[in-house]
Amino acid sequence: MDLQAFFKMSYGLYVLSSAFDGKQNGCIVNTVTQVTAEPPKVAVAVSKQNLTTSLIERSGLFNAVALTEEATMDLIGRFGFRSGREEDKFAGIPHGADANGVWYPTETASAMFSCKVIDKLDLDTHVLFVGKSIEAVKLSDAPVMTYDYYHKVKKGETPPNAPSYKKPAEKHGWRCKVCGYIYEGEELPPDFICPICKKDASFFERI
Known part of the structure; x- marks a missing residue:
């Protein structure tokens, strides 16, 4: 079986959010798809390790925001490579709330789909x-970001717990054990901070 054939499937880049008992959280996913039109239903695959998964299971609610090509790596890093168990991912960024009170980022967002599991x-x-969609809002006419665009233009990495993860090509330098960012150089500065997940130099390993 040629597993590289699966890389030809088209993906987007989304922030998937949920809330339960006052806790709001979101994470980056790439597998969100509409599965029926009447009534509209949406399917999403998310890692069991993510806090968002636990919140969805307990609340039975989620929303998904399709990001535009203008989305920054800081936003993607915040939702894709940091843990909601350690920080409030929505702190300090523009966000809205869907009909169920679940927050979602509004900056560089193309559309929002709110669903009940x-x-x-x-x-x-x-x-x-x-999920059965109970709300859908168009937020922007800007082009949506595809996963291919994220890799080729944004030079983004895929987290190890993503469905489409593949081991990166061999490089030399230092790799962040959290997000996979690679610092190319013989010596890693002791005060270096990962530009994607904001972890310090102690989270890097030599490659």
Whole structure:
């Protein structure tokens, strides 16, 4: 089986959010798709390790925001490579709330889909949630960011717990053990901070 064939599938880049008992959180995912039109239903796959997954399972609610090509690596790093168990990901950024009170980022957002979970499937490392859409809002006419654009133009990395993760090509330098960012150079400055996940030099390993 040629696993590289799967890389030809088209993906977007989304912030998936949920809330339960006063806790709001979101994470970056690339597998969000509409599965029926009438009524509109949306499916999303998310890692079992993510706090957002736990919030969805407990609340039965989620929303997904399609990011535009203008989305910054700081925003992507905040939601994609940091833990909501350690920080408030929504702190200090523009955000709105859907009809269920679940927050979502509004900056560089193209559209928001709010859903109520009607089914789920255990996928070993991930959970596939199927939600019936109860709200959909167009937020921008800007081009949406595809996963291919994220890699080729933004030079973004794929987190190890993403469905489409593949081991990076061999490089020399220092790799962040959290997000995979690579610092190319013989010596890593002791005060270096990862530009993606904001971890310090102690989280880097030589490669």
